[in-house]
Amino acid sequence: MLNLFLLQSLNGIQFGILLFLVAAGLTLIFGVMDLINLAHGVLYMIGAYLTAAFAAMTGSFAYGILIALPATLAIGIALEVLVFRRLYDRSHLDQVLATFGLILILNETVKIIWGSAPLSVPMPEAFSGSIQLMGNLRYPTFRILIIAAGLATALGLYFMVNHTRLGMLLRAGATHGAMVSALGVNIRRLFMIVFGLGAMLAGFAGGMVAPILSVDPGMGDSILILTFVVIVIGGVGSVRGAFVAAILVGLVDTLGRSFGPMLLRNLLDPAAAAQMGRTLAPMLVYILMAAVLYLRPTGLFPMGGGTR
Amino acid sequence: MSEAATPSLGPVSSSVIDAPHVRPPLLAQSAPWLIFGLFAAVPLLALATGDSFILVVATRMLIFALAALSLNLIMGYGALVSFGHAAYIGIGAYAVGILSSYGINDLLLQIAAALAASGLFALVTGYLSLRTSGVYFIMITLAFGQMAFFFMVSLSAFGGDDGISLSGRSTLFGADLLRSNLVLFYGVLGVLAAAFLLMRMLVASRFGRVLRGTRDNPTRMRAIGFSPFSFQLTAYVIAGMIAALAGVLLANQVQFVSPAYMTWARSGELIVMVVLGGMGTLLGPIIGATVFILLEDVLAHFSEHWKLGLGLILVLVVLGSRDGMSGLARRLRGGSDV
Amino acid sequence: MSDVLLKVEGLRKNFGALKVTDNVDLAVEAGEIHALIGPNGAGKTTLIHQLSGNLKSDFGKIFFDGRDISPLSMQNRVHLGLARSFQITSILDGFSVLENVAMAVQARSGSSFRFFRNASREDDINAQASAALARVQLADRAHRRAGSLSHGEKRQLEIAIALATGARLLLLDEPLAGTGHEESAVLVDLMRSLRGSHTLVLIEHDMDAVFSLADHVSVLVYGRVIASGEPAAVRAHPDVRAAYLGEEEIA
Structure with missing residues (x-):
């Protein structure tokens, strides 16, 4: 029982790490550029597809993801230059329409190139086993790799946001956008960098899950909405908030699905508990979001106080 | 694509904004008659061509026009971009599906259940969403819409992912009136006309005036003593309930209910319909939904990847016109400023 | 005093x-x-x-x-x-001048949760709004679009709105x-x-x-x-x- 709990907690953390990788860029895009970007999840999907394609081409998952990373970076920057750059000073509604259109385009393009059927990416040989953590608790090596890579990225981001000039501009941009541009900072370039970086992080997340999940055209949509939940809980524009919220959401979702029915069994008869658990578990993260919103409408780590 | 948004139809809701004694142009006055008249004549077209599918498509247009009309109340008159509106269509459809699986087929009971459930859902989620604004509001409505979607997907007692097939259409006082596609069509047309008239009254009423004022300048409205929140929440609930009514009708038309009605993509399409026809105008959503369903039909015949075309159109239109899609729709309608 | x-x-x-x-x-x-x-x-x-x-x-x-x-x-x-005006003119540009003021009268004239009657035809409210407009000498502009007024007229309108709140x-x-x-x-x-x-x-x-x-x-x-x-x-x-x-x- 304890082992199961630890195992599921690790799964939750691993899921949370992935959510964080996608949410980190998106929360900056919302916070710094005040842009609602629905197409961010698509970059996660593209990362997965490119990793699958390059891994098949080179015969190595590592090469696959190493080529996919700069490719998603390039796609992110291209999208910024072609589309998003023209949306910054538009209404939220225009942003919604254009990025919604972008999702349709990219989802269909992926379907045309790779078909609608899910692709699978073989697990890299070196990480296919599992590691003994404590006692008889074993955990798949690849999932540990995901957690480690995600934590390393989070640390890198933390360092970047708090100890570099770029990070300082980002923090300032999230709270006082006008002031940053008044300082003569090249806002356009800053935005392009944030966008490319965000795209690469999302693509990285997509590439990393390719071996453990099926790669299919709808995968970007489902992660996008959970990413929104993460951003709302964490507070728009806050990378730290995104990290805390992502882990929280990952844990709540994973533990809720596995232990929800078990807990309900104490209250209801087994059949009803199983049914109710299955129904309630997917809603838990949304209920969590509603609770946070009720108590703190601007999220756990709100940026840019004052005006709101 | 928007040539189909018939520039000749003219601004409609300007009659609401203008001073009472200024009569709106004749064209604007006659536009509703024209549109509803054209729809009323569709069965004749179906009869003349012998293509009964026309009636099915036209019914679908009317149903989505009703849903778009409801979204327009909050989006067009309240500036609240809700990305979870399809959830209400789903709630309405499931009210039919779930009740009929218990043998309750009476349309009025199903409608009552749909209105109650959607009203409650809108009240709770609206209360939470409206405490925020802008980007937050869009994300949160999307998330709540998705929550409703997952709830239905995991509700395996009622088909889960696969949905519920209905054994037949709803009955009215025990009579199986709606079995005929023709009766259903005129029934839906009647509901849409009633909703249109209701919307026209709402928008011009004290309530609607506060809603429109808040859309344009919330600070000004607070400075004269209004608290926008309760007005916005009321509009949100009304919009949700009308969309649920559209869901009841949709379930009846296709005799099938599934979570696919409430995907976030469907919510996005509803937004596109409203903007396409003209946000904040009374007839706009009806025209937008008609054009959208027509387009969906035409493009889908042309290629299974028709959504690629839709996406391209959306991106190009938004990027191509300085004031976005609503500006383009406005210019096509003849430059009205409503 | x-x-x-x-x-x-x-x-x-x-x-x-x-x-x-x-x-x-x-x-x-x-x-x-x-x-x-x-x-x-x-x-x-x-x-x-x-x-x-x-x-x-x-x-x-x-x-x-x-x-x-x-x-x-x-x-x-x-x-x-206690009512205020704004340093940067804040009116409802898309509404008529009369409706800008009528809205302020409406705010203190019973519930605004009335859904059916046409608000712009409520004579009592319009009469009070007209009176406020007359007081700031904008009576002849009542049915113009507020956004089309000159800058000075907009400032007058803001005062009329503040007056109409009953402040x-x-x-x-x-x-x-x-x-x-x-x-x-x-x-x-x-x-x-x-x-x-x-x-x-x-x-x-x-x-x-x-x-x-x-x-x-x-x-x-x-x-x-x-x-x-x-x-x-x-x-x-x-x-x-x-x-x-x-x-x-x-x-």
């Missing part, structure tokens, strides 16, 4: 380390025109925001007609009879800002015509207007009131001359 209608005690607002308003005390008597002057950045607009309820104060209390209104929202202060006290944030000579003469006459029937708290940079209108002048510098009294006394106050009027004479 010695009833104090608005009393402010120790009001303060900080933005971070910056004290924008610092321990402000004010007493505004019923029926007077009370001008707030001071150099740019002195905190005048912030003070108006605090008085109207648009900004929450960090410290201090505001009494209106003897009642502590500090915790009340802007909406509730309007209901008590006893108007907080006017630079009503003359951006107006030409003729427009400002109309507005000055308008404000003078309100003396007695209404109490006016007015921020203004136009010193001729201030000294021709005001019964009482308070000078705000760096968020503090450095002088307050009759115009002549304030004009002669050495601190005021040094901090504020002096600059004008030099410039």
Whole structure:
């Protein structure tokens, strides 16, 4: 029982790490550029597809993801230059329409190139086993790799946001956008960098899950909405908030699905508990979001106080 | 694509904004008659061509026009971009599906259940969403819409992912009136006309005036003593309930209910319909939904990847016109400023 | 006329380390025109925001007609009879001039949760709105689109809206800002015509207007009131001359 709990907690953390990788860029895009970007999840999907394609081409998952990373970076920057750059000073509604259109385009393009059927990416040989953590608790090596890579990225981001000039501009941009541009900072370039970086992080997340999940055209949509939940809980524009919220959401979702029915069994008869658990578990993260919103409408780590 | 948004139809809701004694142009006055008249004549077209599918498509247009009309109340008159509106269509459809699986087929009971459930859902989620604004509001409505979607997907007692097939259409006082596609069509047309008239009254009423004022300048409205929140929440609930009514009708038309009605993509399409026809105008959503369903039909015949075309159109239109899609729709309608 | 209608005690607002308003005390008597002057950045607009309820104060209390209104929202202060205008014109451009004012009448005329009757045909509301428009001499513009008015007319409209809320006290944030000579003469006459029937708290940079209108002048510098009294006394106050009027004479 304890082992199961630890195992599921690790799964939750691993899921949370992935959510964080996608949410980190998106929360900056919302916070710094005040842009609602629905197409961010698509970059996660593209990362997965490119990793699958390059891994098949080179015969190595590592090469696959190493080529996919700069490719998603390039796609992110291209999208910024072609589309998003023209949306910054538009209404939220225009942003919604254009990025919604972008999702349709990219989802269909992926379907045309790779078909609608899910692709699978073989697990890299070196990480296919599992590691003994404590006692008889074993955990798949690849999932540990995901957690480690995600934590390393989070640390890198933390360092970047708090100890570099770029990070300082980002923090300032999230709270006082006008002031940053008044300082003569090249806002356009800053935005392009944030966008490319965000795209690469999302693509990285997509590439990393390719071996453990099926790669299919709808995968970007489902992660996008959970990413929104993460951003709302964490507070728009806050990378730290995104990290805390992502882990929280990952844990709540994973533990809720596995232990929800078990807990309900104490209250209801087994059949009803199983049914109710299955129904309630997917809603838990949304209920969590509603609770946070009720108590703190601007999220756990709100940026840019004052005006709101 | 928007040539189909018939520039000749003219601004409609300007009659609401203008001073009472200024009569709106004749064209604007006659536009509703024209549109509803054209729809009323569709069965004749179906009869003349012998293509009964026309009636099915036209019914679908009317149903989505009703849903778009409801979204327009909050989006067009309240500036609240809700990305979870399809959830209400789903709630309405499931009210039919779930009740009929218990043998309750009476349309009025199903409608009552749909209105109650959607009203409650809108009240709770609206209360939470409206405490925020802008980007937050869009994300949160999307998330709540998705929550409703997952709830239905995991509700395996009622088909889960696969949905519920209905054994037949709803009955009215025990009579199986709606079995005929023709009766259903005129029934839906009647509901849409009633909703249109209701919307026209709402928008011009004290309530609607506060809603429109808040859309344009919330600070000004607070400075004269209004608290926008309760007005916005009321509009949100009304919009949700009308969309649920559209869901009841949709379930009846296709005799099938599934979570696919409430995907976030469907919510996005509803937004596109409203903007396409003209946000904040009374007839706009009806025209937008008609054009959208027509387009969906035409493009889908042309290629299974028709959504690629839709996406391209959306991106190009938004990027191509300085004031976005609503500006383009406005210019096509003849430059009205409503 | 010695009833104090608005009393402010120790009001303060900080933005971070910056004290924008610092321990402000004010007493505004019923029926007077009370001008707030001071150099740019002195905190005048912030003070108006605090008085109207648009900004929450960090410290201090505001009494209106003897009642502590500090915790009340802007909406509730309007209901008590305290309305404001904005430094940057804030009207409903897409509505008719009459409807801009009628909306303010509607706000105090029973519930606005009425869904069926056409609001623009409520004669009682329109009549009151027309009266407010007549008072600011915009009656002939009633059915124009508000956005199409000239700048001066928009400033008049803002005052009409404030009057139509039924307010006893108007907080006017630079009503003359951006107006030409003729427009400002109309507005000055308008404000003078309100003396007695209404109490006016007015921020203004136009010193001729201030000294021709005001019964009482308070000078705000760096968020503090450095002088307050009759115009002549304030004009002669050495601190005021040094901090504020002096600059004008030099410039």
